[in-house]
Structure formats: C-alpha cells, structure tokens
C-alpha cells in the first residue's frame with residue numbers, strides 16, 4: 537500500500553495512476569474519513585471516475601508520498617510520522633528548495649528521498665484532475681538511510697505507468713527545476729498570465745536578464761555546475777513556450793487565494809544570497825511583489 541499525504545494536484549495524479557486498491561490518502565486530524573472522488577482526465581484517452589480511500593489506523597504503508605505544499609510539509613509530517621514506523625521510506629515532492637532540507641534535518645534517521653518531477657497536473661474544479669502534460673520524475677536519496685530504498689521505491693512508482701527514474705544527482709535536478717520556477721512562476725502570478733504569454737510582457741523582458749545574472753551567481757554559491765545567464769534565460773523561455781497554455785502553480789495559488797510557494801522559490805534564493813553577503817535585488821523584488829498579491 538502506497539500512502540499519499542496531500543490530496544492536491546500532484547497527490548491526486550499519483551493516486552489516479554497507481555494500481556487501484558494499492559493506494560490511499562493519509563488523513564490529517566481534521567479530515568473527514570469519506571473516500572475522495574474525482575474525475576481524472578489522462579493526457580490521452582477518456583476521463584474516468586476515481587475513488588481513493590483514506591488510510592486506516594491499522595494499515596502500515598510500504599511508502600509515503602508527501603505531496604503537500606512546501607510551506608505545509610513540516611507541520612503535516614509532524615502530525616503523521618509519530619504513527620509511522622521509522623523504516624517506511626518517504627518521498628518529498630515539494631516545489632522549490634528549503635522544505636526538503638528542513639524535513640531531512642528534522643528526521644535524519646528516516647529513509648527520506650526527494651522527487652524532481654516535470655509532470656503537469658491541475659484542478660480546474662475541486663472534484664477534477666487534469667493530467668496536462670506527461671513528464672519525468674527523478675528520485676534520489678536525501679538521507680543515508682534513503683539510499684537503500686531508492687530503487688525499490690522507483691520500481692513501485694513505475695507501476696503508475698508514469699516515467700520514473702533514479703537520480704544520483706537529485707540536488708542538481710531540484711536546482712534545475714528551481715531555476716525554471718524562479719523564472720516563470722512569480723512573473724505569471726504578478727502579471728496574471730499564462731506561461732506562454734510571458735514572453736511578450738514588458739515587465740518580463742525588463743527583469744529576466746538581471747534575474748538570470750543573479751541565478752547564475754547563485755548556482756555558483758550553491759556549488760552547482762556553472763551556467764551562464766544566457767543559458768538560463770534560454771531554458772526558462774523554452775519551458776515557457778513548451779507549457780504556453782499552462783497556468784503556473786503559483787498563479788493558480790494566487791487565483792484560488794491560497795498561500796504561494798514563493799518563500800521556497802525566489803525567497804529561498806534571497807536567503808541563500810544573504811548568507812554569503814550577496815545582494816539579490818531582483819529575487820527580492822519578485823518575492824515582495826508575489827507576497828503582496830494575497
């Protein structure tokens with residue numbers, strides 16, 4: 537049984553694609569025990585109705601997928617982990633950086649893995665889940681005890697039919713995703729536009745170059761392989777084009793009045809810069825502008 541903590545878009549995508557009967561959502565204290573129902577629209581093929589039960593107190597999962605928002609993760613795990621044996625591996629799916637390290641630092645003896653995924657999923661209605669684009673999920677260990685579980689967890693997640701591969705360089709993968717999120721998400725939230733519409737926006741054109749200068753320096757600060765501002769801009773713009781019709785997760789959060797993950801994306805980069813006495817004015821400006829939206 538694979539347990540999923542966090543019934544948002546990513547949690548529902550894994551729940552809908554893993555073999556039926558082998559997956560359950562983990563209830564949080566205030567949650568009703570009624571099963572979750574939703575319409576699932578795969579990338580191709582007809583929609584189908586999905587019903588996912590909640591994990592009962594008697595069941596011990598083989599793996600825990602943690603698909604909560606970055607800012608909720610520590611509190612959600614603090615409620616759930618006391619009842620979960622220390623040997624159960626958990627996979628952190630959070631966007632950005634910072635929350636994964638908080639979890640690994642809080643429970644260093646648990647087998648903890650992180651996932652960097654490019655799967656696209658969204659929920660236009662609470663009872664609907666659209667798999668908007670097929671991607672790849674890379675899995676790597678964050679704690680020493682996580683290493684021994686990586687390949688077994690990869691095999692278990694492959695039974696979803698989604699593309700899952702092991703990664704020796706998970707921090708590198710998380711950084712690559714962070715760069716793309718830092719260059720797309722705040723702009724789409726501030727400008728209230730689709731990813732593809734960014735490229736024509738004067739505000740994006742004004743700030744993307746200075747932002748990429750900061751991102752390039754911060755990669756170096758973090759000990760990541762060097763990438764020029766131009767390379768970073770090309771990648772950000774290529775992803776914006778490839779996902780032109782998408783509403784970014786940050787814009788979706790703002791539109792729904794939910795807290796955003798800005799503190800773990802551009803906000804994380806501002807904190808990293810501060811630690812080495814570097815200034816990151818563009819990341820700071822974007823962080824403030826997004827925080828002001830809700």
Ligand code: PAF
Nearest residue numbers: 717720779782783784785
């Ligand atoms: O956060 C998101 O929405 C996605 O990671 C991305 C790549 C910006 C596409 O919408």
